[in-house]
Amino acid sequence: MTTGRELEDSIELSRLLPAADLEDLVGAIGRAVGCEIAVFDRQGQRVAGSEAAGAPCRELSHDGERVGNLAATGTRAEDALELVGEAMGLLLHHAHARELAAMTHEQAMRHTFAELTEHNQRLSRAVARLEELDRLKSNFLATMSHELRTPLTSVIGYAEMMAEGLAGPISPEQKEYLTTILGKADQLLGLITAVLDVATLESGQLAMERSALSLADLVASEIATFAPQASRRGIAIQLEARCETTVFGDRRKIRQIVSSLLSNAVKFTPDRGHIGIAVRPGPLTPHGPHGPHNGEHGEAVQLVVTDSGIGISRDQVAKIFEPFFQVDSSSTRAFGGTGLGLTLAKAYVEAHGGRIWVDTTPGQGSTFVATFPASPAEPA
Ligand SMILES: Nc1ncnc2c1ncn2[C@@H]1O[C@H](COP(=O)(O)OP(=O)(O)O)[C@@H](O)[C@H]1O
Ligand SMILES: [Mg+2]
Structure with a gap:
């Protein structure tokens, strides 16, 4: 993939203009003007045009940077070089603009992608935190319910013993009060048991006997x-x-x-x-x-x-x-x-x-x- 850095470093002729297009271009101009034309890249490698054309004699530049050389032989060599230079200049300009646009688009995409990735990471952290809190809540409920039940069982047990007269005779009024205490305690026990059951359910530890x-x-x-x-x-x-x-x-x-x-x-x-x-x-x-x-x-x-x-x-x-x-x-x-x-x-x-x-x-x-x-x- 092309990075911005490479692009800034050099404008590569062969990257911007396909060799086949160059062949077509110099072929057409050569035939029109009656010249042999050749195109060389910056390293001196011939990339298009006639084998018979002479040594490079004119620079091809784009945005003030030399991107290659042209050579031509024939009576109208100067005209041929002029034409090829201008035509290639135009082609280079368009190709370069296209590449810049693609690169900007790519950078924008990378930016969006990076933002999305960060956003996702923040979300994952939040979800993990919520799950942790949920677990803590369930554990807390389970522990609390257990701690609440234990003393309540004693309250019920002792009230029952009193109601049965195990601690000595009781009056009808005392018996009535004890019945109320037992009823309310039972209600409270039911409530705590339900909360404990829901906590067990939410902690995903429901044990089944069959x-x-x-x-x-x-x-x-x-x-x-x-x-x-x-x-x-x-x-x-x-x-x-x-x-x-x-x-x-x-x-x-x-x-x-x-x-x-x-x-x-x-x-x-x-x-x-x-x-x-x-x-x-x-x-x-x-x-x-x-x-x-x-x-x-x-x-x-x-x-x-x-x-x-x-x-x-x-x-x-x-x-x-x-x-x-x-x-x-x-x-x-x-x-x-x-x-x-x-x-x-x-x-x-x-x-x-x-x-x-x-x-x-x-x-x-x-x-x-x-x-x-x-x-x-x-x-x-
Ligand atoms: N048989 C029913 N007729 C009318 N409403 C009902 C009936 N059963 C349940 N409901 C409604 O559904 C709610 C939830 O029921 P439930 O979970 O048993 O809670 P609770 O009985 O402690 O209120 C009740 O508060 C009531 O509004
Ligand atoms: Mg109900």
């Missing part, structure tokens, strides 16, 4: 947990479980998925509403194939939680699986929670190779569907 378990049994036991709270508000929970509902998965995580969906259904359904839960075979994805093979022997086991609650508007529905997102985030909001339940549910479902989605109409209710591959599967 065993064959009955999804229907698991759902039944979760319904038993939520039934008292629901029936106090006149909400009926109906379970419909058809077929074999064996899932190969992590019991604790699947229990959490069921509990998340069920607690949301109870929370977001007004008094005297209705909740239905079905465990049934079906397609793995929302738009999966419905056919004879997906009837009794589905490719997946579906967990379907339907409520007659407040529903979710179209523009919010895409966000509900994001960490900490809650449709009503005002400080006066009516419903508790952290906005982590669905985030964890989604991550856990996907870790099992399944999917989760929702079908909802504001004011009418929602249907959440979580699916689990019918046979052991690798995570999606």
Whole structure:
């Protein structure tokens, strides 16, 4: 590649004007004027023209620099040299201008490229820094959650012992207070556990244990947990479980998925509403194939939680699986929670190779569907 330096050092005749062009030029002029003409470069090498032409006798220059020599023999040698000199001067001028333009363009490109490279390096450094911060944040959350849980477990343990009368008899009023303490402590423990789970998730260290378990049994036991709270508000929970509902998965995580969906259904359904839960075979994805093979022997086991609650508007529905997102985030909001339940549910479902989605109409209710591959599967 030509560099600016070389170009400044010397204007090379052979580089600027191809030998074939020179041959054509001196040939044509020679024939017109009736002379033998020859062109030599600066080093004295003949680059074009007649072998028969004599010794170099006229300088060829460009921008005040000698670039070669011309020779001519014949009666009109002077005229021939004049003509060749002028014609070559013009050609050199254009060629040189072209080369300068190309060089300027090349330098501009190099400059832009250098700037882009530097910009990219700055970006890479920023990304690396962000990743580092993200890791630190996740580690911090994991450590903090652990440190918060340990003392809380003691608070719960001692309060339970007191409530059971292990430290001596307690009055009904003391018992009531202890029940409140235990309830709040449990709530706090749930919150810390959720934060810890999200931190684990974000650090990419989600560990899975797998065993064959009955999804229907698991759902039944979760319904038993939520039934008292629901029936106090006149909400009926109906379970419909058809077929074999064996899932190969992590019991604790699947229990959490069921509990998340069920607690949301109870929370977001007004008094005297209705909740239905079905465990049934079906397609793995929302738009999966419905056919004879997906009837009794589905490719997946579906967990379907339907409520007659407040529903979710179209523009919010895409966000509900994001960490900490809650449709009503005002400080006066009516419903508790952290906005982590669905985030964890989604991550856990996907870790099992399944999917989760929702079908909802504001004011009418929602249907959440979580699916689990019918046979052991690798995570999606
Ligand atoms: N069954 C439901 N009906 C209406 N809205 C729901 C339902 N489930 C979830 N949502 C909306 O999605 C948000 C996120 O849910 P989730 O991650 O479980 O957080 P949380 O329950 O702690 O608020 C909720 O705050 C609520 O706005
Ligand atoms: Mg929730």
